[in-house]
Amino acid sequence: MSNVTRKHTALPKARILIEALPWLTRHNGKVVVIKFGGNAMVNEELKNAFAQDVVFLRQAGLKPVVVHGGGPQISAALDRHGIVSEFKAGLRVTTEDAMDVVRMVLAGQVQRELVGLLNQHGPLAVGLTGEDAHTITATKHQPEIDGELVDIGRVGEITAIDTGAIEALLADGRIPVVSSIARSQDDHHVYNVNADTAAAALAAALGAETLMVLTDVEGLYEDWPNSDEVISRLTASQLEKLLPELSSGMVPKMQGCLHAVRNGVTTARVIDGRVQHSILLEIFTDEGIGTMVVPDAEEEGDAA
Numbered sequence: 001m002s003n004v005t006r007k008h009t010a011l012p013k014a015r016i017l018i019e020a021l022p023w024l025t026r027h028n029g030k031v032v033v034i035k036f037g038g039n040a041m042v043n044e045e046l047k048n049a050f051a052q053d054v055v056f057l058r059q060a061g062l063k064p065v066v067v068h069g070g071g072p073q074i075s076a077a078l079d080r081h082g083i084v085s086e087f088k089a090g091l092r093v094t095t096e097d098a099m100d101v102v103r104m105v106l107a108g109q110v111q112r113e114l115v116g117l118l119n120q121h122g123p124l125a126v127g128l129t130g131e132d133a134h135t136i137t138a139t140k141h142q143p144e145i146d147g148e149l150v151d152i153g154r155v156g157e158i159t160a161i162d163t164g165a166i167e168a169l170l171a172d173g174r175i176p177v178v179s180s181i182a183r184s185q186d187d188h189h190v191y192n193v194n195a196d197t198a199a200a201a202l203a204a205a206l207g208a209e210t211l212m213v214l215t216d217v218e219g220l221y222e223d224w225p226n227s228d229e230v231i232s233r234l235t236a237s238q239l240e241k242l243l244p245e246l247s248s249g250m251v252p253k254m255q256g257c258l259h260a261v262r263n264g265v266t267t268a269r270v271i272d273g274r275v276q277h278s279i280l281l282e283i284f285t286d287e288g289i290g291t292m293v294v295p296d297a298e299e300e301g302d303a304a
Helices: 003-027 044-059 071-080 096-121 164-171 195-206 236-245 250-262 278-284 296-303
Strands: 031-036 063-068 125-130 136-140 156-161 175-184 190-192 210-215 233-235 267-272 291-294
Touching: 003 278, 031 044, 031 195, 044 063, 044 096, 044 175, 044 278, 063 096, 063 164, 063 195, 071 096, 096 125, 096 175, 096 190, 125 136, 125 164, 136 190, 136 195, 156 175, 156 195, 164 175, 164 195, 175 195, 195 210, 195 250, 210 250, 210 278, 233 236, 236 250, 236 291, 250 267, 250 291, 267 278
Parallel strands: 031 063, 031 210, 063 175, 125 175, 136 175, 210 267, 233 291
Antiparallel strands: 136 156, 175 190, 267 291
16 A cells, blocks of 8 residues: 555544544543433444443543443343333333342343443443442332322332442542432332433432433434424423423433533433444534533523
8 A cells, every 4th residue: 555545544534533632622531421221222233332432431531420221121021020011101110029120130130231341441340220329319209190199119219319439430430330220218128210310310410511311313303203303402491391292202311401401411412322333423523413402501601
């Protein structure tokens, strides 16, 4: 290969790295909370790409924290145990028997696998659940359906976050991987908490720069199902107005984004986890992908 050809093939790579520079500088030392879920969680190639991205963030001077649920894996395990999966108000009805399975799958299967993928790149990831060091505390959540409170078992509403263990791990250069199970505030049981909600609560408590939620859609659509235009950026207030119109699966994700930016997180983003390396594209390129939610005040500053 001649020198001229070699220069040409190397240039695009150099440009890509240089494009990342302002973003690397901006995010250096910042906490990024990433909610891992959807297709990225079950497809082998996407799982590996996700692990590479998270390790890349860590090596690039960011402090990633991964939060995960495990809907498909939990449903499969409940089937194997002969326990029927039932949903009310978009939440899994979690009996005591089901809770044992949920805990086993999240902490013993999904989290272990993710920790293993990350640790192919070095002694980085440490798994914990919300029970560890009182990281997530919850009380019983009773959703309202048609004006009545409904008992859905051991599903928790987060009441407190203690970031001590996560901050200690981050200070030690580790990548915390958190399963969305909470300790109970008022009895000796544990609760199943929505992983989107848990990620948002952790992002706010950690004072994260960014909350990223992986989904199986391109972002928030402008006028679904009539159009597949994705809203690339909106403020907290704009998002709040849209919430009643959203599909049930998007509600906890977007409520999480809203909670995060209203509580000190600089940006919250919903990104397409079906795209390999979507996390790197979102954090280190000018285009970004998905939908970004920003606090209200920021928008007024931009207009000035």
